[in-house]
Amino acid sequence: MTHPILISPSILSADFARLGEEVRAIDEAGCDWIHIDVMDGHFVPNITIGPAVVKALRPHSQKPFDVHLMISPVDPYLDAFVQAGADIITVHPEAGPHIHRTVQHIKSLGVKAGVVLNPGTPAKMLDYLIDDVDLILVMSVNPGFGGQSFIENQLRKIEAIRKMIDKSGRDIRLQVDGGIDLNTAPRAIAAGADVLVAGTATFRGGQSTYADNIRQLRGG
Ligand SMILES: O=C(CO)[C@H](O)[C@H](O)COP(=O)(O)O
Numbered sequence: 001m002t003h004p005i006l007i008s009p010s011i012l013s014a015d016f017a018r019l020g021e022e023v024r025a026i027d028e029a030g031c032d033w034i035h036i037d038v039m040d041g042h043f044v045p046n047i048t049i050g051p052a053v054v055k056a057l058r059p060h061s062q063k064p065f066d067v068h069l070m071i072s073p074v075d076p077y078l079d080a081f082v083q084a085g086a087d088i089i090t091v092h093p094e095a096g097p098h099i100h101r102t103v104q105h106i107k108s109l110g111v112k113a114g115v116v117l118n119p120g121t122p123a124k125m126l127d128y129l130i131d132d133v134d135l136i137l138v139m140s141v142n143p144g145f146g147g148q149s150f151i152e153n154q155l156r157k158i159e160a161i162r163k164m165i166d167k168s169g170r171d172i173r174l175q176v177d178g179g180i181d182l183n184t185a186p187r188a189i190a191a192g193a194d195v196l197v198a199g200t201a202t203f204r205g206g207q208s209t210y211a212d213n214i215r216q217l218r219g220g
C-alpha cells in the first residue's frame with residue numbers, strides 16, 4: 001500500500017511562549033499532522049507538556065494531533081489525552097506492563113494507536129502487535145530532546161518494518177522521528193517511511209520559512 005508522504009512537525013522546536021500561534025503557522029504552512037511530544041522527566045530526561053496544553057492548542061488547528069507519549073506509566077493518562085483532543089496516540093512498549101492491552105485501550109477510545117520503537121528496541125517486538133496498530137514509529141534518536149543527530153542504523157530497521165507492513169497487507173503508517181532534515185528525509189523515505197516528524201528542520205528560520213521547510217522535507 002503506497003501512501004503520500006506526510007509531514008508532522010514536532011512543536012518541541014516551536015516558540016513555547018507563542019504555541020497557539022506557532023500551531024496555526026505550521027497548519028497554514030501546509031503540514032499534515034501536528035506532532036506533540038509529551039515527556040515526564042521519568043521515562044525520558046526532559047519535561048514538556050500535559051493534556052491541559054493539548055486542550056488549549058486544539059482550537060488552533062483542525063489537523064490531526066499526533067501525540068507521542070514519553071511517560072511512564074502511560075496507561076493512566078490515555079483517556080485524558082484523548083479528551084484533550086489527540087487523534088493519534090503513540091506509546092513506547094517500555095512505558096507500561098502490557099503494550100497489547102495499551103494499544104487496545106487507545107483504539108477503544110476511538111483514536112488511532114501507534115507503537116514507538118526506541119533505537120535499541122528491535123523490530124521483532126512488533127510480531128504480535130502488527131495486527132492491531134495503525135502506526136509504527138521508529139525513533140532515529142534516543143527520545144528526550146529535539147536537535148539530536150540521526151542514528152544511521154535505524155534505516156535498516158525502517159526497511160525491515162516496511163517489509164513487515166507490506167507482508168501484513170494492513171493499512172499501517174510508518175513514521176520516523178529524530179534528526180530528520182533535508183539530508184536524512186529522502187533516505188528515510190527510500191527506506192520505507194511515509195510520515196516524517198521534523199522539529200528543528202521545520203521551525204528553523206522563523207514563520208516565514210515554515211512553508212518552504214515543509215515542502216522541501218516532503219521532497220517537493
Ligand atoms: O520525540 C522527539 C524527541 O524525543 C521529537 O519528536 C524529535 O526529537 C523531533 O525533534 P528533531 O526533529 O529536532 O530531531
Ligand SMILES: [Co+2]
Nearest residue numbers: 010037068177
Ligand atoms: Co516525538
